[in-house]
Amino acid sequence: MQEQAFHSGFTAIVGSPNAGKSTLINRMVGEKIAIVSNKPQTTRSRLMGVMNRDRTQIVLVDTPGVNRPRNRLGEFMEASVSEAMKGIDALMVVLDASHVTERDRQLIRDFSEKKVYKVLVYNKLDLVTPQKLLEVMAEFGELPYDSFIPVSAANGDGVEELIADLCAHMPEGPRYFPEDMVTDQPEQVLCAEFIREKALLHLREEVPHGIGVEILRFEKRKNVTEIDATMYCEKDSHKRIIIGKGGQTLRQIGQEAREDMEALFGYHIFLQLWVKVRPNWRNSAEDLKTLGYTID
Ligand SMILES: Nc1nc2c(ncn2[C@@H]2O[C@H](COP(=O)(O)OP(=O)(O)OP(=O)(O)O)[C@@H](O)[C@H]2O)c(=O)[nH]1
Ligand SMILES: [Mg+2]
Structure with missing residues (x-):
């Protein structure tokens, strides 16, 4: 047959x-x-x-x-x-x-x-x-x-x-990706995105739109994966809002992002988040490149 x-x-x-x-x-x-x-x-x-x-x-x-x-x-x-x-x-x-x-x-x-x-x-x-x-x-x-x-x-x-x-309308063709692969995005990119999603959830107006996330360290150890990430924002006043009273907002963003990462990857994560001001990064070719916003 x-x-x-x-x-x-x-x-x-x-x-x-x-x-x-x-x-x-x-x-x-x-x-x-x-x-x-x-x-x-x-x-x-x-x-x-x-x-x-x-x-x-x-x-x-x-x-x-x-x-x-x-x-x-x-x-x-x-x-x-x-x-x-x-x-x-x-x-x-x-x-x-x-x-x-x-x-x-x-x-x-x-x-x-x-x-x-x-x-x-x-x-x-x-x-x-x-x-x-x-x-x-x-x-x-x-x-x-x-x-x-x-x-x-x-x-x-x-x-x-x-x-x-x-x-019903796909042409005959190969299996482009292995069956167990759900996305082309590397784990580090997904982590940065999950952090950005929680920032969008907890922050308002122009603050979340000015955020970019860089993963500085991603280290898989035996029982835990350690991640250091920096959230860039455009103004000092935004930085204060992102951190929140007693660091509460930042802690919540980090905690919820970590839960999403653990759910998708299936391993324990230790996440440390920093906030830095980088004025006008959305117009800087260099910053956009650092944050992965370039077409290769
Ligand atoms: N009620 C309802 N809400 C939806 C549905 N689909 C998406 N949403 C909501 O619509 C909002 C936008 O959803 P996204 O999936 O982020 O939309 P998007 O088109 O990817 O948006 P961009 O990435 O900004 O272009 C979110 O609040 C979703 O929860 C739906 O079928 N019903
Ligand atoms: Mg979308």
């Missing part, structure tokens, strides 16, 4: 900030590999998540949701989206169906011209009434997308249908 062919492909995930792209990639991969927050511009670089199904592998490529870049970091984020679009087999355009903006309309129209298999994903199904969903779907229904799928990345509704649809 002839063995069934293997199918695989790269699928980019694009859309406005806060649409739920990273929540969706985590849901599809089944592990938390991308950080999520209720603040726009959480994701800063392209990252991959690997999804395996019966004789099919889909490499999902999460991208930053970008508005108009305001600094060199923003320009890097925008370039990451173009980079992610190279050589893809399919494209998912994610829309927050509960909050459609003019910018979304423009994005959806622009991406509809891309010559690959395209799915328009209506996310946050749990937040819209059936009536509202029908209205949103009617608005974009005439555009040349191959598939239109409503989902809730938050509770998983519709996600299996989305996965089945993508799997």
Whole structure:
């Protein structure tokens, strides 16, 4: 009997900030590999998540949701989206169906011209009434997308249908990544991201957006992995806020980040966090490079 062919492909995930792209990639991969927050511009670089199904592998490529870049970091984020679009087999355009903006309309129209298999994903199904969903779907229904799928990345509704649809359209191809590999991001990058996610969770306004995390030491010992990390911020006043009264905020960020790391990696972690002021690092080519915000 002839063995069934293997199918695989790269699928980019694009859309406005806060649409739920990273929540969706985590849901599809089944592990938390991308950080999520209720603040726009959480994701800063392209990252991959690997999804395996019966004789099919889909490499999902999460991208930053970008508005108009305001600094060199923003320009890097925008370039990451173009980079992610190279050589893809399919494209998912994610829309927050509960909050459609003019910018979304423009994005959806622009991406509809891309010559690959395209799915328009209506996310946050749990937040819209059936009536509202029908209205949103009617608005974009005439555009040349191959598939239109409503989902809730938050509770998983519709996600299996989305996965089945993508799997059915992957070309024959190799297994790009080993079956037990869930992301292309090294452990140190994931650690820096988890720290940044907790900063986004506990800090407000412009403070978390000005944070960059550098891992200075990552040492695996017999029973514990020791990590030293520095959080960069742009102003002295921000540093005080990040540290908090009696160091309380910093301690909480560190503790929650460590719990996420331990859950994903399955080993004990000892994490030490420092805060340093580095004015205007988001416009410094050198600082961006140190923090990994460069396209290689
Ligand atoms: N209710 C609801 N909330 C969702 C859903 N999907 C995502 N969210 C929330 O929407 C917010 C943004 O989610 P993210 O996954 O960080 O969005 P993103 O598109 O990756 O955002 P950027 O990285 O900033 O471009 C978070 O607060 C999520 O919890 C959903 O299906 N339903
Ligand atoms: Mg994101």
